[in-house]
Amino acid sequence: MDNPLWLIPALPLAGFLILAFGGSHLSKKMIAAAGAGSVCLSALITIMIGTKLLSAGPDGGTYSQTLWTWIDVAGFNAKITLTLDALSLVFVFVITFIGALIHIYSAGFMEGDKDYSRFFACMNLFVFSMLVLVLADNLLLMYLGWEGVGLCSYLLIGFWYENPANGYAARKAFTITRIGDTAMAIGLFMVFYQSGTLVVADITAKAPELWQQNETVVTVIALLLLAGGVGKSAQLPLQTWLPDAMAGPSPVSALIHAATMVTAGVYLIARMHVIFELSVVAQSVVAIIGAATLLIAGFTALTQYDIKRVLAYSTMSQIGYMFLALGVGAWTAAVFHFMVHAFFKALLFLAAGAIIESLHHEHNMFRMGGLKDKMPVVFWTFLIGAASLAAVPLISSGFYSKDQILWYAWGAGGGSPLLWAVALLGALITAAYTTRMMILTFWGESKTHIGHHPGKRMTIPLIVLAFFSLVAGFIELPHNFGHFTLFSDLMHKVLPETILRTNVSSEWMFQLLAALATFGGIFLGYFYYGQQPQRIENLRQNEMLAGLRRFWFSGWGFDQLYDVILVKPFVFITRINKADVVDKLYTGIVSVTHALYRLLSRTQSGSLRWYIMGMVIGAIVILGIQMML
Amino acid sequence: MDIAFYITAAVTVIATILVITRHNPVHALLYLNVSLLSHAMLFYLLGAPFAALLEIIIYAGAIMVLFIFVIMLLNLGKETEEQERKWLKMKVWIGPSLLAAILFAEFLVLVLWSESAAFGPKTVNPREVALSLFGVYMIGVELAAMLLMAAVVGAAHIGRHKRLVLHRFLKEEKEEHEEAVI
Amino acid sequence: MKSSVSIEMVMLLAGLLFALGIAGVIIRKNIIFMLLSVEIMLNASGLAFIAAGSHWGQPDGQVMFIFILAMAAAEVSIGLALILQIYHQHQSLDIDKLKEMNG
Numbered sequence: 001m002d003n004p005l006w007l008i009p010a011l012p013l014a015g016f017l018i019l020a021f022g023g024s025h026l027s028k029k030m031i032a033a034a035g036a037g038s039v040c041l042s043a044l045i046t047i048m049i050g051t052k053l054l055s056a057g058p059d060g061g062t063y064s065q066t067l068w069t070w071i072d073v074a075g076f077n078a079k080i081t082l083t084l085d086a087l088s089l090v091f092v093f094v095i096t097f098i099g100a101l102i103h104i105y106s107a108g109f110m111e112g113d114k115d116y117s118r119f120f121a122c123m124n125l126f127v128f129s130m131l132v133l134v135l136a137d138n139l140l141l142m143y144l145g146w147e148g149v150g151l152c153s154y155l156l157i158g159f160w161y162e163n164p165a166n167g168y169a170a171r172k173a174f175t176i177t178r179i180g181d182t183a184m185a186i187g188l189f190m191v192f193y194q195s196g197t198l199v200v201a202d203i204t205a206k207a208p209e210l211w212q213q214n215e216t217v218v219t220v221i222a223l224l225l226l227a228g229g230v231g232k233s234a235q236l237p238l239q240t241w242l243p244d245a246m247a248g249p250s251p252v253s254a255l256i257h258a259a260t261m262v263t264a265g266v267y268l269i270a271r272m273h274v275i276f277e278l279s280v281v282a283q284s285v286v287a288i289i290g291a292a293t294l295l296i297a298g299f300t301a302l303t304q305y306d307i308k309r310v311l312a313y314s315t316m317s318q319i320g321y322m323f324l325a326l327g328v329g330a331w332t333a334a335v336f337h338f339m340v341h342a343f344f345k346a347l348l349f350l351a352a353g354a355i356i357e358s359l360h361h362e363h364n365m366f367r368m369g370g371l372k373d374k375m376p377v378v379f380w381t382f383l384i385g386a387a388s389l390a391a392v393p394l395i396s397s398g399f400y401s402k403d404q405i406l407w408y409a410w411g412a413g414g415g416s417p418l419l420w421a422v423a424l425l426g427a428l429i430t431a432a433y434t435t436r437m438m439i440l441t442f443w444g445e446s447k448t449h450i451g452h453h454p455g456k457r458m459t460i461p462l463i464v465l466a467f468f469s470l471v472a473g474f475i476e477l478p479h480n481f482g483h484f485t486l487f488s489d490l491m492h493k494v495l496p497e498t499i500l501r502t503n504v505s506s507e508w509m510f511q512l513l514a515a516l517a518t519f520g521g522i523f524l525g526y527f528y529y530g531q532q533p534q535r536i537e538n539l540r541q542n543e544m545l546a547g548l549r550r551f552w553f554s555g556w557g558f559d560q561l562y563d564v565i566l567v568k569p570f571v572f573i574t575r576i577n578k579a580d581v582v583d584k585l586y587t588g589i590v591s592v593t594h595a596l597y598r599l600l601s602r603t604q605s606g607s608l609r610w611y612i613m614g615m616v617i618g619a620i621v622i623l624g625i626q627m628m629l
Numbered sequence: 630m631d632i633a634f635y636i637t638a639a640v641t642v643i644a645t646i647l648v649i650t651r652h653n654p655v656h657a658l659l660y661l662n663v664s665l666l667s668h669a670m671l672f673y674l675l676g677a678p679f680a681a682l683l684e685i686i687i688y689a690g691a692i693m694v695l696f697i698f699v700i701m702l703l704n705l706g707k708e709t710e711e712q713e714r715k716w717l718k719m720k721v722w723i724g725p726s727l728l729a730a731i732l733f734a735e736f737l738v739l740v741l742w743s744e745s746a747a748f749g750p751k752t753v754n755p756r757e758v759a760l761s762l763f764g765v766y767m768i769g770v771e772l773a774a775m776l777l778m779a780a781v782v783g784a785a786h787i788g789r790h791k792r793l794v795l796h797r798f799l800k801e802e803k804e805e806h807e808e809a810v811i
Numbered sequence: 812m813k814s815s816v817s818i819e820m821v822m823l824l825a826g827l828l829f830a831l832g833i834a835g836v837i838i839r840k841n842i843i844f845m846l847l848s849v850e851i852m853l854n855a856s857g858l859a860f861i862a863a864g865s866h867w868g869q870p871d872g873q874v875m876f877i878f879i880l881a882m883a884a885a886e887v888s889i890g891l892a893l894i895l896q897i898y899h900q901h902q903s904l905d906i907d908k909l910k911e912m913n914g
Contacts, residue, residue: 606910608845609725612836616728623735634816638824645828645851649835654843661847668854672876675821676865680857680873687880692850692887699891700843703898709841716840716905725837729830736826740819751868761870762877769874773881780885788892 005065005082007045008092009131011038015124023117035120036103039127043096050089054490061085061493064137071140078198083137087494090335091134091260091267094342098259099127101461105350106251108457109357113249119159123255126152130260134267139188139198142268146184146232149261150177156252157245169244176241180231184268187224190217191275200271207274214280222275222282226289229265233319235293240558242316246308250353253308258315258345263338266322270331273495277329283414287327291409291422294320296556298429302436303553306363307352310437313555314389315345317426321405324423328415330408331495332488337401339487340472344388344398347465351382354454354462355441362448365437370446377459379442381466386438388469390431390522393515397473402427404478407510413499420510424517431521439529478511634674641667652713654700658693665689676752821862828855842897842904846890853883 015038023031053063063084071078084092103123110119129148136142158170192198194217195206211218229235234242245257256262269276269286276283294317301313318341325334355371355378356363372379388398406427410420476487488497528536539545551557603610644664651657665688672681762770832855835848857876864872898904 608906608910609837612833613725613728616732616833616837620728620732620735623732623739627735627738631816634820638820641824642827642831645831648851649831649838649844649848654841657844657847661850664851665854668858671821671824671858672861674816675861677861677873677876680861680876683877683880684854684857687884688850688854692884695887695891696843696847699894702895703904705843705904709904713841713844717838722834722838726834728837729834732833733827733830736830737823740822740826751865753864753868753870753873757870758873758877762874766874766878769878773878776885777881780888784888784892787889788895 003049003063003065004045005049005063005084005135006067008042008049008096009082009128009135011042011045012124012127012131014038016121016128019117019121019124023121026117028111028116031117031120032107035117035124036100036107038124039096039103040100042127042131043100046089046092046096049084050093053084053089075196076192078138078140080141081137082135083200084135085494086490087267087270087335088134090339090491091263092131094339095127095130095134095260098342098346098465099123099130099255101464102251102255102259102346102350105254105353105458105461106249108455109251109353110249115159119156119249122152122155122159123252126156126256126261130264133264137199137201139191139200139203142200142271143185143188146228146264146268147181149256149264150174150181150232153177153245153256153261156256157248159248159252163247166247169241169247173241173245176238177231180228180238183224183231184228187221187228190221190224194221203272204274207278211278213278215278218275219279219281222272222279223285225268225272225275226282226286229268230289231265232268233262233265233323234316235265235289235319235323236296237558239293239297239316240555240562243309243312243555246306246312250308250349250356253312254346254349254353257312258349259342262315262319263322263342266319266326266334266338269323269326270335270495273326273331276326277496280414283327283329285327287324287409287414287419290320290323290325290327291419291426292320293317294324294426295422295429298426298433299552300555301433302429303549305365307356307365307368307437307441308349308363310365310433311345311348311352314348314430314433317430318345318389321402321423321426324409324419325405328408328412328419329496330405330412330415330498332491332498333401333404333408335491335495336476336487337405340388340397340401340469343465343472344385344396344469347381347385347462347469348389350458350462350465351378351385354378354458355382358450358452358454359448360451365440367447368441369444370442371450372442374446374450375453377462378454381459381462382442383438384466384469386434388473390434391427391514391518392522393511393518395470397469397471399514399518400473400476400478403511403514404476406514407478408498410510411500424513427514428517428521428524431518432525433521435522435525436529439525443530634671637667637670637674641671650717652710652717654705654709655697658696658700661696662689662693665693678752679755679758818862818866822859825855825859825862828852828858831855840905840907842894842906842909845906846887846894849890850883850887853879853886 015034018034019026019031026034049063053061063082065082067080067082069077070080103120106119106123110116113119126149129145129152131145133142133145133149136145154170154174157173158167160166161170188198191203195203195210197203197206207218227238231238242257242262246253248257276286297313297316297320301310301317304310304313318337322334322337322341325331325337355368355375358375358378359368362368384396388396390396391398391402393399393403406420406423409415409423410417475484477484540549554560603614641664644660644667647660648657648664651660665684669681669684669689672678672684829852832848832850832852835851836845839845839848857879860872860875860879862872864870864875894904897909901909903909
């Protein structure tokens, strides 16, 4: 244990254990100290180890620490081994650092809640599981963390369980992600069956010899793993759980459903990039799923009332960008966007949570407004987050990451003009709905009375996150200005370099177009919601547009579609089978046996005569048979 | 000698029929005695004098005495006779008799249709029986001895009039309880 | 003492007695009569053994008869002891009254 790596997941686990078993005896201060303190310490250790790894790391750029052997059966060996390389370092950093900020925020946000310790216990367990997920050196341990975060997500979406709708949302999230998880488990079985190991490093080393390029097996494995990632990351077609997951407290939405857990799919695909690189089909599927999701989620976000649902759809859309980047082979860009997105999306959710809390749990943006002057800290931090989301050129970090993805969508090996066009349209829509959200929430006249202002514990994390949302982009600057590639240099120890199709020199034009798209979107949002709100009313009068709006508002009818093709038939079958048709067979056997038993027990009359009669008749029959023969 | 066999056989059958139809148990016992004696006669005719003697001594002697004792103990008399008369109704015995008749008919068919063999009864004297009994059938004799032993113990046990029997611990408890009451 | 009666006749006689015994067991309601009928059946089978033994000139038939005798003695002693107890407890020898099963 020369290396404190194991402490990173162990501290949140300890926090969870303390709170789960002793939470009811602790004061709120103690609970906050245990819950937030453990994650803060983890974050400090992460920064410490991360600096050491980057400055004086070992040759491979990887710290590895085997704690103990988990399973050792007939050639199958799974160890509890933690591995820290550049990729997992980024994730661990985001999880612990943003996690710590969100925990501090929660200490203020959840102050009045009666289940204070349960909340922190679940949050700590989540952080632990997520850390196991990203630090795992083998896929089995990763799957343990994978399921752990799913469980915590379920527990926290349904945190306010007194409202049945929240329980429903939790179940929905759990069930839908389970579909993806099952596919992923099958994928893991296939990986093990084919390669005989689940250790990521071994698979990475073996894969090129084991499988031909574009072999069917590897495509199937890649698609199964992708299904797991799609479920977790709320991409098409398993995306419907994420908007409902907003039923949980805002810090949960910020940590789990925006910053970390939903990006587990991105991590999985980046981690298993070797397998995806072997299959052109699977990679194109990743890109297409990403592109389709970013567009669909973007349009849906344009129509939502609920501020948290807008943010949920924007999360889906931004993860769509990451998938698109993964699909075209821009691994580094995807991870970069993940990191930037984690900062500004956590910021947006926390700020939205602060607004909702101040406005007496008002979620509807149309009843907000005029908060610009009343809540300056929240306004400015929200503005920075929104700028990052909308990818305002040069000043926001979102611009650098998204611009990179847009550029690679055209220029990278797997890219195509169509994907680029979709991504560009997505950028336009993103800017539009972000502007709409900003205008509705902060400008205009005040419609709801402000209850109380967020305290220091809530505003400080906002300011810190806002700072990072501004500067996180500068660690990776495009080729044409600065050409500062700190992040991709770091990543290239783990992830392959992005292969470009076209000449780098034309990047200017793409940047210009991306900037134009952003400004176009901002202008659209400003024009319709800020300047001439009556135009929106006019548009609503139009029958066709109103229908389209309803269609978008419902999330492109996916819920209804699944209701019709999955839920309804299932309910129908259960209704038919109310009396349990299959069980009839078994109850039939039982009743026949019972009838026979009654018949036989009738013969046990206790009457000796009947017994003797039986014997005599038996003798007669046997002798009769003998006569026949 | 045939005629002796047939006469004895007729006596046996008639006596047996009377046994199962009598109302008074003592009458039935007497007919059973006749039946047993004629059995002994049959055994003798079939060349088994030792078996005939045993039949008389044990069956007609010992076992009959047992039956008589029991009938005496139970004091079965006129009332039993009346009761039996009531019980032995036509509808009661016609079915079972039919069954028995069918069974007999099947015996008849099987015996008569099977291959006939000349029958020359040979006398088997007690010496041969004894040699066989205490030679090859030794284990059987020992088992029979155990059976009889068990029967004696069992009969003694079952025949005893039950008193309240308590385990010694319970008995002590009871006594203590009684002492406490006193 | 030679007899020329065919073995079939003896066997038939044994069968007839056996059938009568069975009829007795089924017809009578009184346990004592049932026990008597059982004795008749035992005797009938004994007769069959003895006839077979003398047919083959072997002692085994008589040995079997002696075993039957021993068994009959045991059975009668136990049976009568039971009858005594039953009468003592139920004041009846009616086999139908004694049944306690519900069937």
